[in-house]
Amino acid sequence: MNYILFGLMFVVMYFFMIRPQQKRAKxxxxxxxxxxxxxRIITKSGIHAKISEMSDTTIVIETMSGKLKMERSAISMELSAKLKEAKK
Incomplete structure (x- = not known):
C-alpha cells in the first residue's frame, strides 16, 4: 500500500511541478x-532596447544611452510578448 501511495505522489508531483517547468523552459x-x-525587447532587469547584433549566446542591445552586451537569457519573454501585442 505504501508503494502505491509513493507512486501516486510521484505522478502528481510530475504533472504539477516537473512537466510545467519543462514546458516553460522549452x-x-x-x-x-x-x-x-x-x-524591440525588454530585459529581465527592465531595460527597453532594440537588438542591434547577435551571436550564439550573447546579444548587443541598443538603448537610448548606448549599447550593452548581454546574454540571450536576460531577455524577458513575457514582457517582449506584451510589447509585440501592443504594436498590433
Missing amino acids: AEKEFENGLKVGD
Whole structure:
C-alpha cells in the first residue's frame, strides 16, 4: 500500500511541478531562438532596447544611452510578448 501511495505522489508531483517547468523552459528556448536583429525587447532587469547584433549566446542591445552586451537569457519573454501585442 505504501508503494502505491509513493507512486501516486510521484505522478502528481510530475504533472504539477516537473512537466510545467519543462514546458516553460522549452518555450523560453524557442523564444530565444526566434529573436532577430531589429526586434524591440525588454530585459529581465527592465531595460527597453532594440537588438542591434547577435551571436550564439550573447546579444548587443541598443538603448537610448548606448549599447550593452548581454546574454540571450536576460531577455524577458513575457514582457517582449506584451510589447509585440501592443504594436498590433
